[in-house]
Amino acid sequence: MRYLFSFIGLVYSSLIKLAVLFNPKARMMERGRWKVWGKLRGGIVPGGRHIWFHAASLGEFEQGRPMMERIRAEYPDYRIVLTFFSPSGYEVRKNYEGADVIVYLPADRISRVRKFLDLVQPEMAIFIKYDFWPCFLLELERRQIPTYLVSSIFRPTQLFFRWYGGAYKRLLHCFTHIFVQDEASRILLGKHGIDPVTVAGDTRFDRVISVYEARKSLPLVERFAATVPEDGLVIVGGSSWPPDEEILVRYFNRNPKVKLILAPHEIDKEHLLQIISHLRRPFIRLSEATESNIDRQDCLIVDSFGLLSSIYRYGQVAFIGGGFGKGIHNTPEAAVYGVPVIFGPRYEKFKEARELIAEGGAFTVSSAEEFTSLIERLISDKGYREAASRAAADYIRTHAGATERIVRQIIR
Incomplete structure (x- = not known):
């Protein structure tokens, strides 16, 4: 299954490369990905304590921001690595001072995933709301790196819970702990044997108040x-x-x-x-x-x-x-x-x-x-x-x- 997901990641990356010819956002993403490894080598402190946050785009970043800022203020020994999938998030927040290293998420392929995790060596990984990347999640689980999903919300119509979505539902078991916004999400996950799950609410409310x-x-x-x-x-x-x-x-x-x-x-x-x-x-x-x-x-x-x-x-x-x-x-x-x-x-x-x-x-x-x-x-x-x-x-x-x-x- 890991290699199938990696092949899908390869196909998806190839489509992005093709879209570069006519899509400005795809061009920005591809150019940004070229710089990922150099930025990581320049920003990662060998032996440092790194927490990796991943946000799909700007909205998810804003949900994760209160956590990054709280950790930075209360636990200054940790260094924060922030990745984005979308140019609309990365290009707006690439100079955000609350993270030590900010890069595009590398392609979800086994070789890229291992290279990323070998460089960052995160003590924990935090995914914000959505954006599930199979090769990353499976490798984090294999390495026994604590991995959290925060401010998430689930509905019965999502792919995980469809009759044909078993492979993707398996990914939810890769998380050490899932923090959901509401009780309905906790109950739905429980019905499918996914645990531990905590109803913590939505961090976005803390962000808008700040x-x-x-x-x-x-x-x-x-x-x-x-x-x-x-x-x-x-x-x-x-x-x-x-x-x-x-x-x-x-x-x-x-x-x-x-x-x-x-x-x-x-x-x-x-x-x-x-x-x-x-x-x-x-x-x-x-x-x-x-x-x-x-x-x-x-x-x-x-x-x-x-x-x-x-x-x-x-x-x-x-x-x-x-x-x-x-x-x-x-x-x-x-x-x-x-x-x-x-x-x-x-x-x-x-x-x-x-x-x-x-x-x-x-x-x-x-x-x-x-x-x-x-x-x-x-x-x-x-x-x-x-x-x-x-x-x-x-x-x-x-x-x-x-x-x-x-x-x-x-x-x-």
Whole structure:
């Protein structure tokens, strides 16, 4: 089985190499992988105590970040090695100061896996939420290196639990301990003989609280938001995709009481120009905003990464993108500010979204008409909006603490 998985890893790596010809992300990944071994040799301290964290992309990194920072603060003898699979994670966080070495994950092939583990010699490995790489997990198990899965969540429809998914279910037994977000995941794993499993919660809540406490002051954004009419509001569209933007821009164009801060998920030139072509009111890109021109604008387009988590504080309502596509983005990032959260219909896989709706801090819409009706009520009924705001903030606070529970159990 190990060699079959290695062959699959070889095929997958070959496909990435082929995609280099026409896919910019594949090019970034391949170039980054060329540098992995040199970076590891330069960053790994022989005989040092290394903990390896793996995150698929930026979202998983943010979930693992509270653990990395807690370990770094309380156990400074450990050095942290951080790997990413996706360029959208690595390219944004390749200079993150909370890790000692940051590289792309090498290809999931036996030879690459052994070379990586021989160089790093981790005392433990921590996988964040998802991204299971068979050759890595099997080799970690063979070497008896403690391996943990944190902030995970499982559903019966996943590959592990299908009649044809036995080989992948076997991988779950490679983990020394699995920390899940909810009781339903623990029960499901137990039915399939997977243990030990602990319900620890989601470390992302700890992360959004720390971001809230260290939030950046953005004077130009604050000035933009301060000029909203008294009977209007500021909507922040976070990590938006075209279907989300169509709804937001349509409403914005027709309602002068509303100001819009739009932070698209993709900020390439072509996509930004597409957004701009549909705007019928004054707008400006954040990169071009100044004190002398910001007051005249009704729409602020955030054309850089890394600011959204601080920008949510300037809105009265947040629309989280992705709900008309593969799934919504980070709702707690907005809810921590006590901002009512709205998103499209594809949210069922996201536990925090379901619970926020149940608590009254979030709402889902399936069309532009539903969005209009909801926004009009949030504008006209201040008490309704304030109740939703309190519910959103309270939900985040009551779900904090997963980082503490996990770190205390894996490091004794």
